[in-house]
Amino acid sequence: MRFYEFEAKQLLKKHRIPLVQSELAKTADEAAKIASDIGGPVILKPQAIAPGVATASAKEVADPAGAKAVAAELLGLDDGGRKPNGILVEARPTGEAVYSLSFTYDGTTKRPVVAASDMAGKIDDLGDTHPDRIVRRHFSALYPFSDYIAKELAKSLGLGGNDLKRMTRIVSGLARLFLDYDFADLDITSLVKLGDGNFVVLDVQADLEIEARHRQRPMLNELGFSKDDLRQVREPTEFELAGARIDEEDIRGIISPIAEFDGNIGLVIGAGGGSLTLTDAVRKHGGRPANYAAIGGNPSVDKARRLTKLVLSKPGVEKIAVMSNVVSNTRADLVARGVIKGIIELGFEPADKILIFRVPGAWEADAAKILQKYGIEYCDRTVSISEAARRAVAKAG
Amino acid sequence: MAMFIRVDVDNTVIEKTASLADKLVEVCPVKIFKLASQPNAVEVVEENVDECTLCDLCTQATPEGVRVVKLYE
DSSP, X not given: OBOOHHHHHHHHHHTTOOBOOXXXXXXXXXXXXXXXXXXXXXXXEEOOOSTTHHHHHOEEESSHHHHHHHHHHXXXXXXXXXXXXXXXXXXXXXXXXXXEEEEEEETTTTEEEEEEESSOSOHHHHHHHOGGGEEEEEOOSSSOOOHHHHHHHHHHTTOOHHHHHHHHHHHHHHHHHHHHTTEEEEEEXXXXXXXXXXXXXXXXXXXXXXXXXXXTHHHHHHHTOOTTOOOOSSOOOHHHHHHHHHHHHOOSSEEEEEEEOSOSEEEEEESTTHHHHHHHHHHHTTOOBSEEEEEESSOOHHHHHHHHHHHHTSTTOOEEEEEESOBSSXXXXXXXXXXXXXXXXXXXXXXXXEEEEEOOBTTHHHHHHHHHHTTOOBOOTTSOHHHHHHHHHHHHO | OOSSEEEEEOHHHHTTSTTHHHHHHHHOXXXXXXXXXXXXXXXXXXGGGGGOOOOXXXXXXXXXXXXXXXXXX
16 A cells, blocks of 8 residues: 555654755645745656556745745646545755665565665665665564664675764664555655755655554544545455445455456456466466455355445456465355355356356365356365466356 | 254353343344343244355354254255
């Protein structure tokens, strides 16, 4: 879940990370007033979610009059169907040096990692252009963050003396914030060393792990996130909001993420990345998915029932494909019960609505018996994901 | 109405053992049992029956007092 930059900065400020002077303006007049209060040139950053809109549209202006004119223009930008949520007006510090930091998870080592560079920018991009200018340290997600890791990182950047101490404090503070708030990514794309030797954070991008939104509800409430606000790159559709509500109202298992497409094949899919593979497989075989809805984590019968009803109620969806990778904690029989129950509650025959049921793994023998009772063939793991998708597409016609 | 599972309860068995009804309510992970109005007896919560995970905790607590039937077999 992407944070607006002003929200990320509120959080950083609360945890005493030094920041450049900034304030959120909701109107062009407010932007002019804030620019006047700050004095000198300022940066105007539209608060947007859609990829690239915020960074590509940031503009520097020389005075309050310029701030007013540019803010009016930026407030009219298209942010995936929304308007920007205000303009962040920031002082433009002149510094001796600029650094960048990035906190994320290393999928290979399965541990959090902090990367730093003595250049401004996104570490991912710098890694392509200047791999020799990046240093990294892994740390633990289980144990408290130790300052020595931050100090090693700062030392690797060539810092010493007071610079080393100041950078260590900032890196440690950000690492603890990253862990405590379940961020998936926390990027400081510009960390400026001022003329007086202090460091200030200029540009921040923060993404919360979406599955942590329940646990982090107090923090999200503090920042003003509504429960329906999933910060997708476009405004969620009614279908997606309904899916999110089903997920929210029953803690057993998950349905996330859920996205609506304009195809005709309803998908109830999941298991360990299988949902992405299955969606791709359906497309590869010429099918048009009506949705993406990853269900897993051992959902209740009721959750599977409600998801099935939601997908089958979508205009244009005649049939559903129930497919997953091999499941271990999710039970195939409970999914089968929920899917069949949902279809029957809608007044249909399960055999008329299920294109394929391929959920191999835990309790598959019971799933097969349930399906057999309703005249549906059960596909086990001998039917590959690609073959399952091919059969579903062929049956959908 | 449950479609996949049926849970039969014999309260004449359950009421013979002190706090067995409480135990049944406690052990079921999907809240299929609730205390009945009469002492030391349970009622089946019909809307939760299809959530039965077939964990057998109820039948282990009272092999003669509860029977879980898979309606798809």
